[in-house]
Amino acid sequence: MIPVDTLLTFVAAATLLAFVPGPDNLFVLAQSALFGPRVGISVTAGLCAGLIVHTLAVSLGVAAIFQTSQVAFDALKSIGAAYLIFLAYKSFTAKPDEIGSGREALKPAWQMFARGIVMNVTNPKVAIFFLAFLPQFTSPYRGSVVLQMLMLGGLFIVCAFLYFGAISLVAGSLSQWLRRSPASQVWLNRVAGTVFVGLALKLATTHR
Template sequence: MLAYETVIAFVVASTLLSLAPGPDNIFVLMQSVLHGRRAGIVVTLGLCTGLLGHTLAVTLGVSAIFQVSTWAFTALKLIGAAYLIYLAWGAFKASAEELPLTEQPVLSRWSLYKRGILMSSTNPKLAIFFMAFLPQFADPDRGEISFQLMQLGGLFLLVGFVVMSLFALLSGTIKSWLRDSERGQSVINKLAGTVFLGLALKLLMTER
């Protein structure tokens, strides 16, 4: 089972990362603006469904790597840390002008749901992120790694669903804020970049 302090740290990190403007929450936001809040919720459900596949892949893959060799674990750790540092660099240099607040084509709810699934399940960057992010919060001394990773994946899905649903429900206000508040965007991006850097350092210090 996950420690209480681990759950708190994981939820805080997941919330900050989910709030940072990105393709997924921007897509949710725009569909909500164009087609109503329910459309945004449907897209969110699709995105979260796609994340289930990533959670399962990480659970199976990381559990195997933990058991295979120190070399494989070290390689995974270095790759994951490098990717997190890359994400931090992108977050720090992101600007308000880069947010793609453009209109999307009209889609049915079923199409929106499928689009959400495809956007998350076929995103290799998301797969790498999950591989680098989830294992940092698992502790081999607290039981089966695979069970802990499934718990963490479930928590991430819950946090992501809540945050993106809020984007959908507050679509009009959030769209105006994202478009007009360059300082607000900068603060969120810097927070996300700081979290990414912290996670990279934590991953580098993790021992098998």
């Protein structure tokens, strides 16, 4: 059993880390601003599902592959960067009436959920971060280290969901106002496309 003081320290650290601007924060912000809070929550749920994958990978030792294998690291980040470029293309080529009519906002929740999963899972830096962060709060003297890391990963996911969910609601309310103007819609899509290109470049040039 992990001591309460250790859990509180972990939650405080996880909460602070969630506030640090990063790819996931910007991704949720862009999607929520484009399509509204419901879509933002769906993307947030997908990102958190991706964190479940990383937690399991770290707990089972799979994440160590990305820390030791340059080929695996490069392959995964290339997939992630290509996906972000695809999203950027869709943003740059979207027409104002596609958002104003609500057709984009009516995308199935599972589709946006899947978008969040792909965004998170294809970032090998998340796996390496979990590999470095979670073990610091575990101890073999407290029982199964795997169970401890699963528990800590779950707490991290809860913190991330609450923070990203708040971003979704705030940015989503902005979306409702911006979608009233075609010019604002075009501007918002270009900003989102630029964000996606920036995230793709950052991911493509990142190192272990």
